[in-house]
Amino acid sequence: MAAKYEDNAAVANFVEYLKIPSVQPNINYDACVTFLQRQAKEIGLSVKIYEVVPRKPIVVLTWPGKEPSLPTVLLNSHMDVVPVFENSWTYPPFSGHIDKDGKIFARGSQDMKCVGIQYLEAIRILKQSGVQLKRTLHVSFVPDEEIGGLDGMKKFVLTNDFKALNIGFALDEGMANPTEEFIIFNGERSIWQLHVNCTGPPGHGSLLIPNTAGEKLRYIIDKFMDFREEQNKILHGDSKLTIGDVTTVNLTQVYGGVQSNVIPEKLTAVFDIRLAVTVNHVQFENRVKRWCEEAGDGVTFEFEQKNPFVECTKTDASNPYWVAFKKATDEMGLKLDIRIFPGGTDSRYIRRVGIPAIGFSPMNNTPVLLHDHDEFLRADIYLKGIDIYVKLLAAVANV
Amino acid sequence: MRGEWVNDPVVQRFREYLKIPSVHPDIDYGDCVVFLKQQANEIGLPVTVYELVPGKPIVVITWTGLQPKDSSILLNSHMDVVPVYEEYWSHPPFEAVITDDGFLYGRGTQDMKGVGMMHLETIRRLKTAGVRLKRTIHMCFVPDEETGGTDGMRKFSESEVFKKLNVGFCLDESMPSSTDALIAFNGERTSRQIKITCKGVPGHGSLLESNTAGEKLHYIVNKFMTLRAEEKKKLDNGAALGEVTTINLTQTEGGVQINVLPENLSVSFDIRIAPEYDHDAFEKMITRWCKEAGDDVIFEYIVKNPEVKNTKIDGTVPFWNVIKTTVEKMGIVINCATCPGATDARYVRRQGVPAIGLSLMTNTLPLLHAHDERIHVQVYKRGIDIMEKIVLAVANV
Structure with missing residues (x-):
């Protein structure tokens, strides 16, 4: 099985990203930035680095839409991962080892380097097929989510640079689910x-x-x-x-x-x-x-x-992005389970400035291993996730 | 009147003792020893000074009885007194001032140089009168009662020297009574301090895990504080403090980070177990509570005093009966209770020796450890009269 994925460029990009040990604490994000700049160049996206706090880069790759004055869609992920107890791992946690079942083992395989690369791979596919979406897509890679985002998204959302991105809707991380349903998060507790x-x-x-x-x-x-x-x-x-x-x-x-x-x-x-909530x-x-x-x-x-009270993102007809999101997933036959996120993610900072945000990691049929030993994601689930994003991004960016 | 009291040698000797500032901390007991030796010499009794711990003398003045093989009577008092806040005193606390209305001011007048002097004056009087007692009397003056008696009566009571004194009965302190009735103490509560540690699996503060340290601590705190409330009700309904078990939550600690479920939370309680409580059952109850609270809830003693039975006042200890009869014959009511605090008598009882606390001060505002501690000269002298009758009675049992 592993051999099947060896020549897959999308898997190779994912594994390369997983191999960067951007692990808490005291992370040097340089290798992440270099990797993302190269990805942007390959795909043909512009890239901007914001450093609200020194050594805490926020990398934003942008694909302009046909109507760039419309509010944009933000695709957010964080670059950092939580620490490992390497002795408890079957394979080294920064190896991206693919076993015979196609499981890709690495810290960050679920939380959440997968999602970051899936956004990029989906855009790569969309661009290659000659599509141009109505709204601009900004793909942000932020630091320090795992330690509360204080020097990352929390500060970034308050900057003029962020305002200038003119974001109307955001996607961020969700969570794996062992059943066939996909879990959707539309809010967080205070x-x-x-x-x-x-x-x-x-x-x-x-x-x-x-x-x-x-x-x-x-x-x-x-x-x-x-x-x-x-x-x-x-x-x-x-x-x-x-x-x-x-x-x-x-x-x-x-x-x-x-x-x-x-x-x-x-x-x-x-x-x-x-x-x-x-x-x-x-x-x-x-x-x-x-x-x-x-x-x-x-x-x-x-x-x-x-924490102040933060409105949940609406999952009804009043939110056109949600309507498009739901329609796309319905068309793909995906079963959704809408929940309130149990912990805290960077989405709360986005929602706090009034932007609707949905937490979604396309990982159904996957055991929940975030922060655990032997974190892995099956390659077929990963690749299926890219297909899902191709449809999903097209849908929400064409609202 | 004042002049008469000032010149009274009985009062003079008491004043001399009160003027020695044997006050905590870092007491030099030298002057007390000199004073007591002089008293013994005047009375004509041998004196032995035991120093089980350097600088902590135990002065024993012995009056041998007609039947020296019988168990002896120990008249115990402590030489030390608690600190003073001199600015709050109407008269200097170590000058033994007598006011015009007959009050003798001084730290130790009540607690308990007054009692020690009643012992001495009683023996002086009896010996001078040519009385011979059946049992041997040992008057014992110990250090450091106010700081727990560790280097004083505790060590002494456990020593071979003490065994050789062959004590059959002991008189120690109680407290002044604001009425006509005397107060006697026949026991004390058992002081125990415990620390209970509740362990739980660490985890994230955003979840509702089961078996958390917090839930276990909740259970434990509830059990102890519910019992405290029940005991407090008894107290509020008129029970004496010495008869109720007191519980106080004194310390808490544990936890590492505000959003992390802690591995350990602990809580400390100060417990004073009333004598009627079955101490073993009490300990079993705590063990059961810990078990009920959940896995890995353990308790340890910071202080564990052994259970010491009260001195019996049901007739089986003859000494108490004769005290009661003697006092009642004088027309005085005597009430016996459990001491709410702690005195050196517990060490004596621990050795199996019956002991009664008896500070013979009626119609006196209790001012132990308080400002303006004082005793009326007439109360003091009447105390000697009562003590004389009591000693005569118990030493001839």
């Missing part, structure tokens, strides 16, 4: 991370004084963890729901106290909360405030991270 400080009178550990920090901490943990359990029940009570549909709460840190026989002045619990932010914050008030005097909370 990350709220907060510290709840419970204060009370200090005293000797042998007494039972009222209003202690410990009693208040107990109340707070109770409220948050009971809420967590409610959400867990909702999740497991409906087989249609996925983790992205509920609000998750996790107690991730606790600290406080000075000595084991002294009632402390302050105890703190830290929660990582991901607010479901249906949650009203003001109401939820009021609920947390109420819990703190009920816990007693001197219970306050502070945010370490508080």
Whole structure:
């Protein structure tokens, strides 16, 4: 089987990209930039490098449309990959080894160098067939998504350079799915991370004084963890729901106290909360405030991270790009499963500036191996994905 | 009146002891030892100073009884006192000032140089009167009770020297009573400090994994704090502090990063187990809670005091009965309870020796460790009268 793919140029490009160890932390993106510049040249696309933060290049390849004044379509992917525990891999993680079943093994094969190359290969095919699309396509390759995108997409969307790209719609990453369905993400939950400080009178550990920090901490943990359990029940009570549909709460840190026989002045619990897209932010914050008030005097909370509410991208008739996307996938007979992304991707920054974005990685019938050992993508799935993008890009760029 | 008290040698000796600033930290007990030796000489009793730990003398003054083979009576007191915030005192805390209305001010008047001096004055009085007691009396003056007694009564009670004293009964401190009734302590709660560590599989903070450390911690905190609330209810309904088990969440730690499910979260509790609690059952309950909380929830003791049974007040310990009878004959009510705090008596009881805490101070505002600690001279002198009768009774059992 492997031999079958050896002469396939699209597979070869993919493997070449996978071999670049653009792995966190402290990535040197030079090799990625050089590779992408060469791809642009081969395909016949213009290329621009934006360096909003030094050494954090954002590479944008552009294929002008017939009506370049129309809002454009952004095809986004990130160049970085997460670290590996090489000992746990069957094949070296930056080898792009293709086994006899046609599985291409490498870090980034699913998350998400595949998608970046698939965009390019689809455009290559479209260009070679002499097609010109109505809208301009911008293919962006960004750094540091895996560490939160702070020096990548988060900053880039706020620049005038980004505005000048005049983007009307974006595609970004989705996730593999072991079944025949393709998973589509149209939104993300809002990350709220907060510290709840419970204060009370200090005293000797042998007494039972009222209003202690410990009693208040107990109340707070109770409220948050009971809420967590409610959400867990909702999740497991409906087989249609996925983790992205509920609000998750996790107690991730606790600290406080000075000595084991002294009632402390302050105890703190830290929660990582991901607010479901249906949650009203003001109401939820009021609920947390109420819990703190009920816990007693001197219970306050502070945010370490508080993501704003971001509208989900519409997946109905009001979004013409979605209508075109859906029509194209229907014509190909693809089954879609629309979800809210469980974690965070760069799409949230794009949506935050008002641009509709869909997360889609054309990897059905594929085990979910992002961030895992032995991450792989079957070559036939990869190639099928290029065919899908050929139709999909034509559809969304001709809206 | 004031002049009379100032010139009273009984009061003078007490004042002399109070003027020695044997106050924490870093106490030099030298002056206490000199003072006590002088007292022993005046009374005409032998004195032995044991120094199990250098600089931490234990002074034992012995009055041999008519039947020296019988178990002896130990009258124990500590020489150290807790620190003072002098600016809050109406009179300097180490000058033993007597006010016109008869109050003697000083750190240690209540806790517990006053009690130690009652012991000495009682023996002085009995010996001077030519009384002979059946049992041998050992008056013991120990260091460092206020800092836990580790280098004082704890070491002493575990020593061979202590065994040789053949103590059959011990009197130690209780606290002043603001009424006419006396307060006696026959036991203490058991102090234990534990740390419970909840382990879980690390993972991403955006998921709802099962068996997380956070869920386990939630379970544990709930169990302990629910028990605390139940015990607090008893206290609020009038139970004495010494009769309830106290629980306090004192420390928490754990977690590495705000968006990562932690491998470890831990919580520490300070627990004082009331004597009526079955201590083994208590420990089993904690073990069960840990199991119920989930896999890999373990607890360890930071401090684990052994269970020490209360000194029996049901008639099986004759010494208590005679104290009660003696006091009641004087028309005084005496109430016995479990001490809410900790005293050196626990070390004595740990050796199987019955011990009763008894600070004979009625109608006195308890000011142990507080500013303006004081005792009225008449209360002090009446305390000696009561102590004399008690010592006569217990030493002749």
